Amino acid sequence: MAMLRISLVALSCAHALQSDLSATNNWYHHHHFSSYHFRPHCPTTTTTTPIPLVPERMVLDPRNTDKTNQCNWGGVNSYLLYALPEDHQDTILSDLQSFGLKAVRVWVAGVDKNAKGTGSPFVPHFEPKHMGEYDYTVLNMIDKLMLKAQQYGIKLIIALHDRYALGCWSCDGYQKDLKLKCLPEEKGFSTTGCTSANDGTKFYQDENATKFYDQRLETILNHTNPYFKKKWSELKEVVAMFEIQNEAQGLDSSWVSGWHCARANVMRKLLHSEILIGTGGGRAFADSSRPEFFNCTNIDVVTLHDYNAPNWTDMYNSIEKARDLGMKHGKKVVHEEFGTKDRYKRPDLFYAHISAAADLGVPFMPWEYVIPGNTDGHDLEFDDRQAAWPVVVYGALLGKMKPASFEWSNLELCNVS
Ligand SMILES: *[C@@H]1O[C@H](CO)[C@@H](O)[C@H](O)[C@H]1NC(C)=O
Ligand SMILES: *[C@@H]1O[C@H](CO)[C@@H](O)[C@H](O)[C@H]1NC(C)=O
Ligand SMILES: *[C@@H]1O[C@H](CO)[C@@H](O)[C@H](O)[C@H]1NC(C)=O
Ligand SMILES: *[C@@H]1O[C@H](CO)[C@@H](O)[C@H](O)[C@H]1NC(C)=O
Numbered sequence: 001m002a003m004l005r006i007s008l009v010a011l012s013c014a015h016a017l018q019s020d021l022s023a024t025n026n027w028y029h030h031h032h033f034s035s036y037h038f039r040p041h042c043p044t045t046t047t048t049t050p051i052p053l054v055p056e057r058m059v060l061d062p063r064n065t066d067k068t069n070q071c072n073w074g075g076v077n078s079y080l081l082y083a084l085p086e087d088h089q090d091t092i093l094s095d096l097q098s099f100g101l102k103a104v105r106v107w108v109a110g111v112d113k114n115a116k117g118t119g120s121p122f123v124p125h126f127e128p129k130h131m132g133e134y135d136y137t138v139l140n141m142i143d144k145l146m147l148k149a150q151q152y153g154i155k156l157i158i159a160l161h162d163r164y165a166l167g168c169w170s171c172d173g174y175q176k177d178l179k180l181k182c183l184p185e186e187k188g189f190s191t192t193g194c195t196s197a198n199d200g201t202k203f204y205q206d207e208n209a210t211k212f213y214d215q216r217l218e219t220i221l222n223h224t225n226p227y228f229k230k231k232w233s234e235l236k237e238v239v240a241m242f243e244i245q246n247e248a249q250g251l252d253s254s255w256v257s258g259w260h261c262a263r264a265n266v267m268r269k270l271l272h273s274e275i276l277i278g279t280g281g282g283r284a285f286a287d288s289s290r291p292e293f294f295n296c297t298n299i300d301v302v303t304l305h306d307y308n309a310p311n312w313t314d315m316y317n318s319i320e321k322a323r324d325l326g327m328k329h330g331k332k333v334v335h336e337e338f339g340t341k342d343r344y345k346r347p348d349l350f351y352a353h354i355s356a357a358a359d360l361g362v363p364f365m366p367w368e369y370v371i372p373g374n375t376d377g378h379d380l381e382f383d384d385r386q387a388a389w390p391v392v393v394y395g396a397l398l399g400k401m402k403p404a405s406f407e408w409s410n411l412e413l414c415n416v417s
Contacts, residue, residue: 071413072361072404074354074396075103075157077337077368079246082141083111083120088371089145093152095369095384099393100400102411103240104149105157105336105365108138108220110170112189116381117372125165126220127173131212139223146238147227155240155411157365158232159280160220161213162246166203168194178202178209196251204249204256214266217244221270236274240410241301242267243280250283261296268298274410281305281336285318294329302326305337316356323360323405332406339367339380346388354395361405364395 076096081089081104096104110125124135142158149156167175170189171182183198184190203209221233221242228235232242244263249255264277271277278301282288288304304322309315319335326333335357340349350366357364366388373383382388400413 071408072358072399072402073102073363073408073411073413074392074399075101075105075155075363075365076392077105077365078370079105079107079109079159079162079368080111080115080118080120080123080370081106082138082145083115083118083123084371085119088118089148091371091384092369093149093154095389096154097152100396101154101392102413103155103157103363103365104369105159106142106145107159107162107246108142109159109162109165109246110138110172110189112170115189116370116374116379118370125170125172126161127212127216129176130173131177131209132215133173134219136223139220143225143227146225146235150238153412156238157241157243157278158239159243159246160217163200163248163250164194164198164246166198166200168198168200168251174203174209174212178206194251196253198251199253200249201252201254201256204252204259210259210262214263217263217266218270221267233270233275234272236272236410239275240408241276241278242271243278243303245280247281247283247287247305248279250287255290257292260293261299264296264298276300276332276410278303278334278336284308285315285322289318289322289325289333291325294325294331299331301332301334303334303336307338307340312352312356315353316360319356319360319362323362327405332408333362335362335364337365337367339382341374341377341380343373343375343377343382343386343388346382346386347391350388350391350395354391355398358395358398358402361403363404363408364399366392 078092081092092104108126110128111120111123113122114120123138123141126134126138128135146156164170165172165175167180167182170184175182180200180202181198183194221231223232224230225232225235232239244260244267248260260279267277277299279288279293279299281303282290282305285304285306288306289302293299293302302322304319306315306318309318322333325331335353338349338353340346353366354364367380369383370381371383372381373386374381
């Protein structure tokens with residue numbers, strides 16, 4: 001295994017986690033998330049020292065190295081990765097590559113200047129002022145990220161819009177043309193909150209907005225990446241999946257049936273057959289795994305997001321239910337977003353979600369790897385100096401030791417690099 005900059009303290013947390021594996025499992029089955037204190041607090045920001053090896057016990061089971069086996073996988077969210085300073089993009093992609101993680105999820109979205117303390121530049125929305133009026137800045141940045149990701153052997157999962165740009169965290173052209181409530185008050189990006197006071201229902205019902213949204217999807221998929229000289233729709237060498245929208249209809253007052261499926265139909269006409277179409281998740285398990293997703297021919301992957309499960313059993317059962325529906329209907333399932341603002345609970349929460357997903361043969365992607373990780377309890381980011389990181393690494397190896405429930409042929413999975 002590769003050497004990596006990782007904190008000593010963080011690794012010893014991972015050791016503790018390993019040696020008490022059975023006890024930990026037991027513990028998670030019987031306690032509430034809100035009262036984790038199984039392991040002592042793992043301090044998050046420490047000195048960084050090169051640490052040699054992943055413990056032997058965590059190395060891939062050779063029985064699963066056969067390419068014909070279905071191997072499960074892990075990845076991370078890092079929605080604004082293309083806007084991070086380049087050396088931080090390299091650190092993140094190198095971390096993923098070194099420890100056998102396969103994918104990183106980004107969004108076609110505007111980014112605030114110095115978002116989350118990352119030093120990002122201001123990135124305008126793709127349709128900042130009006131529906132159908134495009135600013136290609138974000139696509140150009142993702143073009144570059146695609147090249148870099150390919151150099152590290154990491155695949156991208158790309159959500160083509162964020163529901164919360166409709167006036168919740170920020171206000172794009174759809175918010176403006178549809179006159180949806182803009183919580184950040186047109187000033188750009190809210191740091192104070194995103195609530196159901198921003199009802200996006202009209203966006204999903206309005207025929208004109210829908211027409212422009214389909215045009216957006218097509219315009220992005222038709223966009224040519226100059227480094228590859230290919231359209232995004234053809235870039236299977238670097239894109240594993242395009243998603244309809246991040247958390248479509250989240251926080252809305254009513255549900256518009258069939259919206260996801262109709263968008264998937266538009267996307268499928270343009271896409272390379274090996275690039276998957278994903279839903280993009282809902283706010284919690286129930287909205288992420290609506291029956292209509294499993295019925296839609298052109299939806300390939302139902303992606304689960306959840307920050308609310310009250311206990312281990314509920315979380316495990318929800319992933320299992322979605323997994324079983326997926327297997328029944330020929331859809332794949334990814335446990336795509338979970339996380340916590342409490343940095344001391346983050347490793348334990350990751351351990352719980354990741355071990356459940358791995359046990360069920362479902363890929364996992366915690367929210368979210370961004371440099372710097374958050375330490376003030378107000379946001380959910382982690383980096384490789386936090387104790388959460390070795391848990392993610394452990395999860396990637398655990399995932400590969402268990403049979404996968406789905407086939408993931410475009411991720412070259414059955415090897416640990
Ligand atoms: C559709 O939206 C565009 C952009 O806001 C607007 O110019 C046009 O008048 C709208 N058309 C209809 C039929 O509402
Ligand atoms: C995208 O490309 C397809 C195939 O060339 C074409 O039919 C479609 O009109 C294009 N859509 C847009 C919005 O450019
Ligand atoms: C899904 O399809 C089945 C069989 O065609 C049908 O009975 C069911 O009502 C559909 N469910 C939804 C939510 O569309
Ligand atoms: C877990 O949460 C579910 C849903 O709230 C509840 O029905 C169940 O009793 C809880 N189980 C345990 C073991 O606390």
